[in-house]
Amino acid sequence: MPIELLVQALLNGFALALVYVLVALGLTLIFSILEIINFAHGEFYMLGGYATYFGFALFGLPYFPTLLLAIVVVGLAGVVAERLIFRHLRGKTLNAFIVSLGLLWVLQSAAQLSFGVLDKSVPSAFSGIIRAGGIIISVERFVVVLAAVGLIAVLYAFLQWSRVGRAMRAVAQDADGAALQGVNIEFVSMLGFAIGCALAGAAGGLLAPVFAVSPPMGALPVVKAFIIIIVGGMGSLPGAVLGGLLLGTVEGIGSLFFGSAAVNVLGFLMVIAVLLVRPRGLFGVA
C-alpha cells in the first residue's frame, strides 16, 4: 500500500476526531465537576450547529464571529440548564442520567418544532485544497483542525494557570475540600457546565459546514465522545486528547480495510480492549 494513502486516511480520521475531542472534553469536564454524565451533551452540539446556520448561512455574518457567537450562546444555554436543573443533581449519577435524557428529548423535539425536521446545509466558509506531496487536504478541514487544536490549547491553559481554572481542578479532586478552602462551588460548577456546553457548541459550529445541520445531529458525536472518554479515562483532559487521537487512528486506518459498519464496531472493540487492560481508561484515576 502506498504510504500516501495511509497518511491521507490518518489525516481524515484525525480531522473529525479532533472535533469529537472538543465534545468529549466538555463531557469529561462536566463529569469531573458535577459527577454526572450528561446525555443531552449532543444537543448542545446541535444548538451550536444551528447558531452557526442562523449567523453564517442566514444572516451572512463572517464565519469566525459566528463561531464565537455560537460558543457564547451555547455557553449561556449551559448556564440556564445548570442553574435550573443540574445543580440539584450533583453526584446523583443515576437521576442525572434520566434527567439528561429528558432534556435530550425536550431540546431535540423543540428544535424539530422550531427549526423543522429537514437538514439545513451550511455553505463552506473556505474553499480550495492544500497539496503536499501526494496528500490532499481541503482548506476547510485544515481550518477545522487548527480551530480545534487552538480551543484545546486555550482550555488547557485556562485550567492549568488561571485562578478559576485551578479552582475547577480543585473541585474535581475533592468538592468538599475545595469548599473548605473558600472555593465557591456553585459558581465553579455553573462555569464548568457552561464551558463544557460551549465546547460542544464550538464543535457543532465547526462541523456545521462539513455536515448538514439537523435536530438529531448530536447523536453521533456524543457516542464518539463516550468512546473517547472511556478510552482516555473519565475526568482526564490529556486522556481525552489521546483517546481522540487513538479513535482517529483506528477509524482512519480501519476505513481503508473495512466498511463503515465494521469501523463502528472497531471503535467499541477498542473500548472493551482498553478497559480489559486498564479498567479506568488510559489516564483515569481510581
Place this chain on the structure above:
Amino acid sequence: MLPSPALRRALTGYGLLAVASLGLPLVTRDSYYVDVATTILMNLVLTMSLRLEMSTGQLNMAHISFLGIGAYASTLLVMRGGYSFWVTLWLAGLAAAAFAVPIGSLALRVTGPYYFLISFAFSEVVRLIFNNFFVGWFGGPSGLVQIPKPDPLRLPGVELTFVSKVELYYLMAVLLLLAAAVLVRVDYSRFGLLANAIRQGDLLAETLGVWVFRYKLTAFVLGSFMAGLAGAFFAHSHQVLHSSDFGLEPMVLLVVFTVIGGTGSVWGPVVGTVTLTIVSEFMREFHYYEILLYGGVLILAMLLVPEGLISVPGRLARLWRRRPGAETMGVGVAP
C-alpha cells in the same frame, strides 16, 4: 404464626400483580388495550430483572442485548433447527445466560460510570453484529420476518393454542408471574439483603466477607436469563425481528421506567412501567408535542421525587404524621 410485615407486603404485592394481569382480559378484549397490556407485561419482565441487577448498584446498559440474544436464538432454533417453541423458550433464556457469564465476568471488573459505559459499548457491538454480520443468520439490516407463532401446547386432556392476541397475552402473563415469583423471592431473601448492602457500600460489604463480584455476576446472569425468556416471547409474538429493537432507544426506555418507578423496591419498576406506558399512550393526543412533554415529565419527576414514584405513598404518610396538631407528633416518626 403471622407472617412478618415484609413477607405480607411481598405476598400482597404479588397477589395484586397476579389478579391485575390475569384479570385484564375479563375487563376488555379490545385488541388495542390487549396489545398495550402485552407490551407492559413483557417490559415488566425486563424492568424487574434490570432492577435486580441495579439492586447491586450496577446499571447495565446491555440488558436489551440479552432480549435480542434470546429472540434471535429462539427464532433460529425454531426456523432452522425445527425445535418446538416450548423448548426454545427455555433455550433462549439459557443462551442469554451463557453469553452473560463471559460478558459479565469482563464488564463487572469495573463499577459506576465505567460499568455504565462499558456495558453500553457491549450493547452497541451486539446490535451492530445483528445488523451487519452473519447476514445469512440474522438477516442483516432487513431483519428476520415470518417467524412462526408459538405452536400449540398439548396438555393431557386439552390443547392450548397461541394465535389470538388474548391467548398470547395469557402466555406473557404466565411468564411474567413466573419471573416475578423468582424475583420477589430473591428480593426478600439473604441475596436481596446482601445486594442492598453491596449497593450501599461495596467496599464495606467486601471487608465483611461478602464475595461482591459473585453476587453481582449472579444477578447479572439471572437477569439476562429472564431477558432471554422475554426475547423468545418477543420474537414469536411480533413475528418480525430487527436489530433496532435491541438498540439504545428501547434500552433507555427500560432504564427510564425502572428509575422513575424507583429502584429501592422490587415493585418500583412495576409502578414506573405501568404509569409511564399509560402516560405516553395519553400523550399521543399531543402529536408533535408528545416527546417534548414526555421529556419534561421525566425532568420534573426526577427533581420532585428522586427516589421514584414508589416512594410517594411513604412520603405522603410521613407528611401526614408530621402535620401540625397530629397526636403522634414526635413519636415514632422515623427520619
